[in-house]
Amino acid sequence: MKTRTLRKDKVNIITLGCSKNVVDSEVLSGQLQANDIDVVHESKKSDHNIVVINTCGFIDKAKEESINTILDHVELKKKGRLDKVYVTGCLTERYRQNLEAEIPEVDAWFGTMELPLILKRFEADYKAELVGERLLSTPSHYAYMKISEGCNRTCSFCAIPLMRGQHVSKSVEQLVAEAEGLVRKGVKEVMLIAQELTYYGLDIYKKRELPRLLHALADVKGLEWIRLHYAYPSKFPLEIIDAMKERSNICNYLDMPLQHSSDNMLKAMRRQITRAEMDDLIGDIRSRIPDICVRTTLIAGFPGETEADVEDMKAFLQAQRFDRVGIFTYSHEEGTSAHTLEDNIPHEEKERRAQEVMEVQQEISYEKNQEKVGKIFKVLVDKKEAGRYLGRTEFDSVEVDNEVIITTGHKLTMGEFVNVKITKAYDYDLEGIVAEA
Template sequence: MKAKTLKKDKVNIITLGCSKNMVDSEVLSGQLLANEIDVVHESNKRDHNIVIVNTCGFIDKAKEESVNTILQQVELKQKGKLDKVYVTGCLSQRYREDLEQSIPEVDAFFGTMELPLILKKFEADYKSELLGERLLATPQHYAYLKISEGCNRTCSFCAIPLMRGGHLSRSIEDLVKEAESLARRGVKEIMLIAQELTYYGLDLYKKRMLSDLLKRLSDVPGIEWIRLHYAYPHKFPMDILDVMRERPNICNYLDMPLQHAADNMLKAMKRQITRVEMEELVQQIRETVPGICLRTTLITGFPGETLDDVEELKTFLEKQRFDRVGIFTYSHEENTSAFDLKDNISAEEKQRRAEDIMSVQQEISYEKNQDRVGQTYKVLVDKKEAGRYIGRTEFDSVEVDNEVIIQSDKKLQAGNFYNVKITKAYDYDLEGEVI
């Protein structure tokens, strides 16, 4: 009888959805490596025998992508190209029983907080001493820093609390240690992420502590940019703006999802804020940090939204002139309070409204970019692509914002900063030359 060759396991992690999922995959990778298990992230080499799909369950399109990815990996398993397929993340947390019945070929499903259980499948132990030891899936010069998990907000459209639970802040000490670890590995930019940044500290310290955290992080040697994502406008902690203004390595950048501008929509979405209050907040922010880049995201097609509401949203954009805007079409999510409302707008009409709104923002973005021509900015080079370098200013986050296209005869190094004079501007991108 021929003896079976024991081949060492190699795991490929596929990450879907947001940057918070990316961090979870990086932490899982670090744990597997510490247990001497080979691991890669989204590898195309097909030299792995186990796949872990880290899923997203946020909106319909994300759920569809997650299911399709699982089915693709199951098909590879059925063809004998994989030994095991595991599924984790938000979709698995939310629909585990349904998935177990509909895709029984998956070897195991795990929730969002079940990392130790995943490790047990590999006869591996969770190593709590590995604080901040992640296998970065990003380029080595930037990383996401997740400061909390879950959310206590009750926005009517959002299923995040169903998948991630209530808000849990990480301690300032742990976050500083992780930032120090990232800096030692060459990370120069950290992007603070959470379901809701501004709630940070209320559970752990009984008061909002984001400003204190920012001060401590800005003192970490080697961290040149700190960027804030996902700030909630209601009861916004203004003291973080003072820190932003005082500390040169905190980017003059704030991502603050507003979701809508019509008061009836804001009320139906349970956003706890009115249009007037949002306008006052935006004015205060701009007065406190002159030149700040404001990014927001919006939802269109929420149940009951009228064309008048869409026009009001467009007028709001024209008046406020945000630097960056993203837009989602409403997704009707089970077990949210909005699910009790009639999803009365077709997918096609939702998309049409989204495009109509973005056409307004496109013009604003073009005009704002034109104002940057002739100006010189500190630019972080991310990569070289098609013979040219791609970088970002402090006003641009990874993947979602503008890029600076740099033509240079001299060799530039990814992860280094250069002074770049802007020579051309487009709707969403800039061109420049190193000076």
């Protein structure tokens, strides 16, 4: 029988899934720390006695990773290496009853909006005055900033509204204060995230107010890069692009998941847009900022997708020549309207289609990177690995896009901006030398 020691509790928070979960974990960390509770994020050491696992429940692979992580830590608890295992996040929100029955060794389960209940477990108080305050788990020079929660869209494949609820915007004033707080901590780049950025403000201001928010954030002194993630294409407010053009610290970068290109798939996915409308929108965006980096994501293997639809997607990529593309295989999710359809494409075939599409994009990416050779770009230094400095241009977001391998004879500081002349280009990365001033 394990004898509980009198040592002070130490909490390790493990975050799975998207950047929105990262922010939630950082908020929890900040609240615990403010209550004098020792907290770390994804510690590799074994000096903690409590684990909080922030799960993802979005698609099959993410759910499997979440379940395996929970089981691994339950096993550590059985061996006496942990005192408590708590689970929060999207997986709990979707499957709490089943999970409680199947994994009773977990000490408590919490949904996506139950931060005060988690704190109660630690006999800690929710400190309202800390709204916007977080203990960053990212390097100190960049941070994610969640501008809203939930989603009102009805995409047929997506389970996010089941887990995150309806769209709720934060106020402009609250977000500006949060950005100012991040800058005081040394943050130079913020990545604006939400389930859907362009819907921002409709609930509290009765109109789309992302352009207003962008101008307000661009006025924050010391904030050098503002980056936009997850913009929905239907009814896209082009004033966003105007704000980007007018303000030098808003990156010429737009992450706009399109999901497919063929009209029958877009209709089945309930995307509220046609291929022609997407072509027009991308044309309008590029006419305003010709060198903008447009990133998108696509889905392969949605029910009813044909070979002709896949060919359509490949032709779409060749016509639009996106700078960055990610692709997912369709996951058949309970509670979504697409779940009533027959998931009639085998997993291996979904993977084959995704690979085929990405081979088209790989060639486009290589060609676009080759165009950068000989040019000089402002690069943010992110890290040093194996003796090499790695950074990003304004056209690259962290973890999902290109990295720049920087050669220099001088010591560089993480979070420093340097001008880099590109000397080599690969499919997804660049190499360059620091350009002397």
